[in-house]
Amino acid sequence: MDLKETRERIIYEKTGAIARITLNWPEKANAQDQKLAEEVDAALADADRDYDIKVLILKANGKGFCSGHAIGNNAVDYPAFVEGAKVMGTPWKPQSDLFVKPVLNLWEFAKPTIAQVHGYCVGGGTHYGLTTDIVIAAEDAYFQYPPLQGFGMPSGECSIEPWVFMNWRRASYYLYLNEVIDAHKALAVGLVNEVVPAINSMPGWRQSRGTSRRLR
DSSP: OOEEEEOSSEEEEEETTEEEEEEOOGGGTTOBOHHHHHHHHHHHHHHHHOTTOOEEEEEEOSSSSBOOBOOSOHHHHOHHHHHHHHHHSSOHHHHHHHHTHHHHHHHTOSSOEEEEEOSEEETTHHHHHSSSSEEEEETTOEEEOTHHHHHOSOOSGGGHHHHHHSOHHHHHHHHHTTOOEEHHHHHHHTSOSEEESOGGGHHHHHHHTTHHHHHO
16 A cells, blocks of 8 residues: 655655655754654564565655764653663663664665665764665765764674675774765775766666566
8 A cells, every 4th residue: 555654754655566764854964863763663664564565765855864863962862861871870772772773674674675875874874874785876975984983993883884895994994084985985895886966866777777667
């Protein structure tokens, strides 16, 4: 059954065999607050359960794809962190629930996944933009992981994409030097599959690869 729902932070659509999750908080650069992370994960779970869905596309509205974790007031952005700290003395459990398990759900999603990245894809946003099976980047896309400068050695959450898709020396350089990788360099080092002139050319890309007809 076709569906289009505009939720607080995302737009979730199902058209034929294709599910689309669109990050839709452009006024906050699609930052990953608790609400956005929960809505993305819930949409992933729904698309996984729906036998009619064969492919998932993840994209975003606004000037960029995703600016990463929300930085500001945890009481507003991450109420689960505050609750976890009160109950257990540390927010590690809700942090895992929001930013490790959902990333693994996308990484291990049982159906083909495609990320459609434009503009900034930085910090925690790279976990959405680079863990799909196929990544199509607009020419203005760029990738960066600033948290390493403040947090030290990459945690399990941030170690998936660079270490898997780039060789060890290249990934170390990218992470430790806080390198900005533009779309063409991302293609050269294996982070993305293709660079397109504009993100709205995605339908043309699908048709050129023969996927649109098969999945319609």
